Amino acid sequence: MPHRTSITDETPTARPSPETRRQQILDAACERVRQSGFHGASMAEIAKAAGLSVGQIYRYFENKEAIIAAIVAQDLAEMRDKFAELERQPGTLRDSIDDHLPEAIDKCFDERRAALALEVVAEAARNPKVAAIVRSADAQERALARAMMERDRKPEWSEAEFHARCEVVGLLFDGLLLRGVNHPDLDRDALTDVLRSTVRHLLS
Amino acid sequence: MPHRTSITDETPTARPSPETRRQQILDAACERVRQSGFHGASMAEIAKAAGLSVGQIYRYFENKEAIIAAIVAQDLAEMRDKFAELERQPGTLRDSIDDHLPEAIDKCFDERRAALALEVVAEAARNPKVAAIVRSADAQERALARAMMERDRKPEWSEAEFHARCEVVGLLFDGLLLRGVNHPDLDRDALTDVLRSTVRHLLS
Numbered sequence: 001m002p003h004r005t006s007i008t009d010e011t012p013t014a015r016p017s018p019e020t021r022r023q024q025i026l027d028a029a030c031e032r033v034r035q036s037g038f039h040g041a042s043m044a045e046i047a048k049a050a051g052l053s054v055g056q057i058y059r060y061f062e063n064k065e066a067i068i069a070a071i072v073a074q075d076l077a078e079m080r081d082k083f084a085e086l087e088r089q090p091g092t093l094r095d096s097i098d099d100h101l102p103e104a105i106d107k108c109f110d111e112r113r114a115a116l117a118l119e120v121v122a123e124a125a126r127n128p129k130v131a132a133i134v135r136s137a138d139a140q141e142r143a144l145a146r147a148m149m150e151r152d153r154k155p156e157w158s159e160a161e162f163h164a165r166c167e168v169v170g171l172l173f174d175g176l177l178l179r180g181v182n183h184p185d186l187d188r189d190a191l192t193d194v195l196r197s198t199v200r201h202l203l204s
Numbered sequence: 205m206p207h208r209t210s211i212t213d214e215t216p217t218a219r220p221s222p223e224t225r226r227q228q229i230l231d232a233a234c235e236r237v238r239q240s241g242f243h244g245a246s247m248a249e250i251a252k253a254a255g256l257s258v259g260q261i262y263r264y265f266e267n268k269e270a271i272i273a274a275i276v277a278q279d280l281a282e283m284r285d286k287f288a289e290l291e292r293q294p295g296t297l298r299d300s301i302d303d304h305l306p307e308a309i310d311k312c313f314d315e316r317r318a319a320l321a322l323e324v325v326a327e328a329a330r331n332p333k334v335a336a337i338v339r340s341a342d343a344q345e346r347a348l349a350r351a352m353m354e355r356d357r358k359p360e361w362s363e364a365e366f367h368a369r370c371e372v373v374g375l376l377f378d379g380l381l382l383r384g385v386n387h388p389d390l391d392r393d394a395l396t397d398v399l400r401s402t403v404r405h406l407l408s
Contacts, residue, residue: 035330039243115329122326125319125385126239138386164394167383168376168402174386175379179371181329182342182378190368194406198372201405202398 022060025050026074029067034115038064038123038130065129068120072137075117079141083148093152094203101196105188108176117177145170152203165202172198226264229254230278233271238319242268242327242334269333272324276341279321283345287352297356298407305403306396312380313388321381349374356407369406376402 016024028050032041043064047054061067082100089096107113124131146166153162172195179186220228232254236245247268251258265271286304293300311317328335350370357366376399383390 037241037243037326037330039241111329115326118322118326118329121382121385122241122319122322125315125322126241131385134386135388142387158394160391160394161398164391164398167387167390167395168398171376171379171383172372173379174382175375175377178325178378178381179375181325181335182338183346183371184339186371187364187368190362190364191371194365194368194372198402198405201402 018060021052021056022070025052025057025060026067026070029064030071030116033071033119034112037119038068038127065133068123068130069133071116072120072133076137076140080144083144087148092203093149094200097199097203098196101199102192104173105176105192105195108173109180109184109188111180111184114177114180118181142166142170149203154204169199169202222264225256225260226274229256229261229264230271230274233268234275234320237275237323238316241323242272242331269337272327272334273337275320276324276337280341280344284348287348291352296407297353298404301403301407302400305400308377309380309392309396309399312377313384313392315384315388318381318384322385346370346374353407358408373403373406 025046029041029046032046032049036045041064043057044054046064046067047057050057061070086093086096086100120130121134124134142163146163149162149166149169157165179191229250233245233250236250236253240249245268247261248258250268250271251261254261265274290297290300290304324334325338328338346367350367353366353370353373361369383395
């Protein structure tokens with residue numbers, strides 16, 4: 001998630017819009033979670049990192065879970081845009097994916113992005129409130145992915161098989177997040193070729 | 205990782221062996237990391253959970269990273285046993301995997317196991333000492349996996365392609381860890397069928 005806004009973009013007298021403030025808090029929270037994990041990102045520490053008072057933070061977010069929900073929603077919106085772009089391309093999805101695969105792989109190998117995503121899922125594994133947030137986002141993401149993969153669907157696939165094929169395509173990208181941490185210097189070109197053939201297998 | 209030993213198994217006068225003590229500390233550390241994450245598992249808290257003094261813990265492990273290294277090594281040893289079992293089976297690996305896949309998938313969906321594994325990789329994404337531990341273990345795991353997959357190797361695959369195919373087989377299991385948190389109630393039978401066909405594709 002890039003820094004979309006920064007306090008230094010403002011003229012000294014300008015009062016930041018609520019949207020700017022909100023994004024400033026989310027960016028600070030992402031940075032805290034990346035650096036120190038979920039437990040190292042208290043509302044007080046997020047406020048400090050955002051250059052705001054704790055009171056100001058609470059005006060925008062009720063608690064840390066609400067901040068995590070907003071971060072996850074931001075990611076989902078980004079994915080929705082990406083999927084919409086893929087859907088606008090002619091031909092089958094497996095052909096469109098060919099062109100987009102290197103960029104998608106690079107994103108999974110982005111250290112900052114992976115650090116945040118893995119921390120959120122690790123927290124979800126022990127915190128039911130965070131689990132509910134990521135599961136709801138995952139359900140929306142799966143629905144978007146299935147809508148996108150619909151045009152490659154074969155009539156002989158049952159509903160369950162189609163869902164499972166979509167699930168495994170998604171799972172490849174989940175796995176890449178861990179590969180980026182565990183084996184960052186792998187041969188990315190060779191990996192891309194094998195992943196391309198795997199996605200084709202799953203969508204054919 | 206199951207509790208292999210327990211202090212209650214000892215008679216009151218028996219002095220636990222160093223191996224028993226060591227395992228007791230590792231089990232307590234796994235439990236602390238699962239419940240509270242890496243930052244919630246200080247040496248003091250691990251000692252408390254193990255029913256030992258902090259001084260006793262330091263007699264076995266120099267620091268928290270040494271405990272994590274031992275936990276990761278324990279996992280690697282378990283995998284080595286599993287791979288050895290698969291290697292003893294006749295025929296191609298893709299045939300042997302067919303039988304073992306449901307069990308391997310269930311393991312990835314085991315909440316306690318996933319919580320620990322994801323916490324360790326999330327910590328590795330921000331802590332260079334933990335990153336070095338998991339990367340070294342991952343390199344050993346890849347070498348074991350490649351040795352196992354050697355008999356399915358096709359002469360037309362380059363070295364790079366063979367490595368990438370092995371990498372993607374491993375990546376499927378990495379991805380399953382995240383699926384278990386993000387979508388625990390998915391149709392596991394349908395998923396197993398699609399994963400089976402995907403592994404066959406990768407090894408054929």
